[in-house]
Amino acid sequence: MTQRAENPWLVEDVDQELVERLAALHTPNPRALEMGVDIVGDPHREDDAGHNWAVLSDARSVREVVPGSAVVLGSSIGRYLAKVVSWDFEVSDEDPIVTLELLPVRPSEVERLLGRNRNPAA
Amino acid sequence: MLREEDPPDDLVLVIRACPATRPECVADIVADALRSGRLYVVADPNGRREVLFGISVFARRPGVALVEILARFDMAPAYLEAAVGSLRAAGFGLLPTGVNPDHDDVQLVPGQREEDLEPLAAIRGAADRLVAVAGDLRSNPAYAGVSGQPSEEPS
Numbered sequence: 279m280t281q282r283a284e285n286p287w288l289v290e291d292v293d294q295e296l297v298e299r300l301a302a303l304h305t306p307n308p309r310a311l312e313m314g315v316d317i318v319g320d321p322h323r324e325d326d327a328g329h330n331w332a333v334l335s336d337a338r339s340v341r342e343v344v345p346g347s348a349v350v351l352g353s354s355i356g357r358y359l360a361k362v363v364s365w366d367f368e369v370s371d372e373d374p375i376v377t378l379e380l381l382p383v384r385p386s387e388v389e390r391l392l393g394r395n396r397n398p399a400a
Numbered sequence: 401m402l403r404e405e406d407p408p409d410d411l412v413l414v415i416r417a418c419p420a421t422r423p424e425c426v427a428d429i430v431a432d433a434l435r436s437g438r439l440y441v442v443a444d445p446n447g448r449r450e451v452l453f454g455i456s457v458f459a460r461r462p463g464v465a466l467v468e469i470l471a472r473f474d475m476a477p478a479y480l481e482a483a484v485g486s487l488r489a490a491g492f493g494l495l496p497t498g499v500n501p502d503h504d505d506v507q508l509v510p511g512q513r514e515e516d517l518e519p520l521a522a523i524r525g526a527a528d529r530l531v532a533v534a535g536d537l538r539s540n541p542a543y544a545g546v547s548g549q550p551s552e553e554p555s
Contacts, residue, residue, distance in 0.1 A: 356475025
């Protein structure tokens with residue numbers, strides 16, 4: 279861990295050793311695999327700071343949901359793009375809360391946008 | 401974090417943006433409350449810690465368009481809403497949680513201590529009651545459909 283916010287449990291930047299330790303303990307979340315998303319969650323949830331949240335065991339892969347990553351969150355009411363804000367270890371050392379900021383753009387819109395803005399063929 | 405406020409009985413809350421059927425909506429509420437309960441505790445009115453089997457709900461304040469609240473859930477075909485007074489009359493506690501002044505948690509099963517067994521049956525029963533209090537699923541005015549296609553009507 280190389281950087282901490284005011285809350286000492288809240289980790290906004292993780293070192294590779296921690297990621298690898300948690301990855302070794304991790305089992306890919308079956309729903310995340312089934313849905314083809316990085317992490318499963320509920321877009322209604324808000325924590326004290328107004329962020330959405332899930333837990334690391336809801337993820338397909340630990341390495342894909344480190345703080346700073348852009349992820350696809352899957353839910354029963356659709357997919358969301360999100361940015362991982364932090365990991366919060368207050369409740370568990372091995373299954374931290376993954377704090378997320380939901381982005382106000384749909385994955386399908388991004389696909390469409392990228393589709394019409396491909397680099398011109400050489 | 402609990403805000404020091406007491407939502408009025410006539411305040412309408414958006415309880416949930418939902419899939420198209422009530423059973424799916426109940427299942428979502430149960431899953432979310434269980435996840436909350438495994439992570440969060442709050443202090444009850446006497447200062448004792450109790451597990452928060454909470455679900456996030458959002459105030460629909462006078463003058464705020466419903467579509468504004470539901471814009472974030474534009475892939476959900478349906479939603480549920482209920483007045484604070486109806487929820488209280490049905491025995492649900494409402495906790496003003498977090499920095500968002502329009503965000504509250506509905507406590508589905510109050511009085512549980514951290515050492516108690518997870519009250520799965522009680523949570524399921526409370527989720528059923530909550531959906532019953534909210535009444536029929538309503539069409540989400542923000543619904544954009546999956547890939548922009550028209551939706552099934554909520555059942």
